Amino acid sequence: MDDFLQQCRAVIGSQYVLIDNADREPYETEWRQRYRGQSLAVLRPASTSEVADLVKLCRQFKIGIVPQGGNTGLVIGGVPDSSGNSVVLSLCRLNKIRTIDAANNTITVEAGCILKQVQEAADAGQRLFPLSLASEGTCTIGGNLSSNAGGTAVLRYGNTRELCLGLEVVNANGEIWDGLRGLRKDNTGYDLRDLFIGAEGSLGIITAAVMKLYPKPKAIQTALVALYSPSAALDLLNLSREEFGPALTGFELISAICVELVHKHFPDIPLPFSDAYPHYVLLEISDHESASHAAQLTESVLEQALESGMIADAVIADSMSQTNNLWKLRENISMAQAAEGKNIKHDISLPSSCIPDFMKTTAQLLEGHVNGCRLVCFGHMGDGNLHYNISPPVGVSDQDFISNQEAIHRLVHDQVHAYHGSISAEHGIGSLKREEILRYKSNVEIQMMHAIKSALDPDNIMNPGKIL
Ligand code: FAD
Numbered sequence: 469m470d471d472f473l474q475q476c477r478a479v480i481g482s483q484y485v486l487i488d489n490a491d492r493e494p495y496e497t498e499w500r501q502r503y504r505g506q507s508l509a510v511l512r513p514a515s516t517s518e519v520a521d522l523v524k525l526c527r528q529f530k531i532g533i534v535p536q537g538g539n540t541g542l543v544i545g546g547v548p549d550s551s552g553n554s555v556v557l558s559l560c561r562l563n564k565i566r567t568i569d570a571a572n573n574t575i576t577v578e579a580g581c582i583l584k585q586v587q588e589a590a591d592a593g594q595r596l597f598p599l600s601l602a603s604e605g606t607c608t609i610g611g612n613l614s615s616n617a618g619g620t621a622v623l624r625y626g627n628t629r630e631l632c633l634g635l636e637v638v639n640a641n642g643e644i645w646d647g648l649r650g651l652r653k654d655n656t657g658y659d660l661r662d663l664f665i666g667a668e669g670s671l672g673i674i675t676a677a678v679m680k681l682y683p684k685p686k687a688i689q690t691a692l693v694a695l696y697s698p699s700a701a702l703d704l705l706n707l708s709r710e711e712f713g714p715a716l717t718g719f720e721l722i723s724a725i726c727v728e729l730v731h732k733h734f735p736d737i738p739l740p741f742s743d744a745y746p747h748y749v750l751l752e753i754s755d756h757e758s759a760s761h762a763a764q765l766t767e768s769v770l771e772q773a774l775e776s777g778m779i780a781d782a783v784i785a786d787s788m789s790q791t792n793n794l795w796k797l798r799e800n801i802s803m804a805q806a807a808e809g810k811n812i813k814h815d816i817s818l819p820s821s822c823i824p825d826f827m828k829t830t831a832q833l834l835e836g837h838v839n840g841c842r843l844v845c846f847g848h849m850g851d852g853n854l855h856y857n858i859s860p861p862v863g864v865s866d867q868d869f870i871s872n873q874e875a876i877h878r879l880v881h882d883q884v885h886a887y888h889g890s891i892s893a894e895h896g897i898g899s900l901k902r903e904e905i906l907r908y909k910s911n912v913e914i915q916m917m918h919a920i921k922s923a924l925d926p927d928n929i930m931n932p933g934k935i936l
Pocket residue numbers: 499534535536537538539540541542545546547559579600601602603606607608609610611612613614615616617618619620668669670672673674675894895898931934
């Protein structure tokens with residue numbers, strides 16, 4: 469291995485080949501700090517050609533490569549296993565905005581650009597880059613593409629796949645594929661771009677991308693709506709789609725316990741209603757006319773919903789600080805739940821029409837399984853995506869509760885499957901759900917995935933042990 473490391477140093481410089489335990493530790497530890505793997509070294513190249521040279525060396529020495537961006541992934545995909553046979557290849561030094569073509573509404577960025585940096589570059593060019601996640605100050609565009617990240621504006625702009633027009637990729641042979649096309653139409657054979665998006669680094673390394681930009685809306689209007697049931701939320705979703713049309717940007721479902729936990733652990737965040745309700749929806753529209761148009765439209769739609777009894781109450785934000793406070797209620801749910809103790813998480817999607825029925829039947833089954841368990845359910849209902857997390861009953865220790873984890877995953881995922889949903893809506897598979905997908909995907913689908921993997925990465929050096 470000394471020979472391998474020596475050659476890596478010759479390619480990128482000694483200071484970018486990290487071998488000390490303390491230097492490697494942050495790259496080997498996943499975001500929630502529940503798992504640490506072990507790598508041979510962490511490699512930090514600064515250009516596409518350096519990535520290509522490193523991949524050739526890894527192939528020659530048969531060493532696995534774990535690509536890593538911001539390391540905010542939630543499925544143990546961007547960290548190595550415990551064998552110590554792989555390198556972590558950090559893309560963070562490939563962090564240049566290459567070009568903005570405002571007339572074509574595109575931006576070409578390197579994979580290690582932080583998402584926030586891309587949003588800010590677009591803003592400076594009088595355009596909007598709409599991908600938005602709570603991890604946007606740390607996650608990278610290469611990680612977003614490789615996990616096909618979703619976030620809070622999927623309803624209006626689609627997930628990362630829909631935002632990408634072209635890619636530059638280093639394949640498992642160490643060759644560079646320049647697919648950096650800014651085209652909205654290109655039917656010239658198999659769509660290789662879409663193969664690498666969502667592949668979690670298991671087929672090649674994304675080094676740069678052409679992403680779509682949009683005109684900046686004139687106004688954003690946010691409202692928090694109180695409702696009595698998930699089926700009322702579904703009715704409101706459909707009404708909002710009809711009335712707001714493509715302006716509807718966010719539609720987040722929040723159950724009462726989420727608000728209670730946020731209030732308990734973040735008491736400075738104001739509660740907009742004096743009464744408590746069983747469910748809430750955080751709704752946002754992007755308006756291309758004016759702030760007053762956005763406010764009037766929102767008011768008239770919510771009045772209609774109130775008069776028909778669809779909703780119980782609503783607060784329409786009338787300042788940026790109120791908008792931020794409403795979003796803080798949503799964005800701090802995960803932190804509040806973590807502060808409360810351990811919980812069992814699910815990142816699921818369903819046809820939105822099935823959500824009320826799924827929530828009812830699954831809650832009944834869970835109650836039969838663990839009496840008093842608390843459903844901390846929230847998420848991007850507009851895309852059918854729920855974070856369906858379960859906290860222990862009050863008074864039950866974390867340890868006792870977590871001993872039920874496998875059975876609870878099975879119960880929830882079987883339900884999701886029965887409703888034709890997905891057991892991973894936006895976080896991916898990584899090594900966390902690798903066994904689980906075998907239960908829900910057909911043999912035909914798994915075999916086709918293996919065929920693609922072995923055609924593009926015959927030596928299995930690209931993020932080994934992830935997805936498949
Ligand atoms: P990493 O974690 O470094 O890597 C993710 C995967 O991509 C790994 O398999 C890795 O090997 C691979 N990879 C990374 N870079 C490359 C590359 N250049 N080429 C090939 N493969 C690569 N996700 C959502 O979808 N929606 C959310 O709303 C959301 N909210 C979050 C909120 C918080 C607080 C946190 C911590 C995470 C959240 N996530 C969310 C998950 C995570 O932020 C996303 O999956 C994000 O896209 C990962 O980007 P990253 O740069 O951190 O990737």
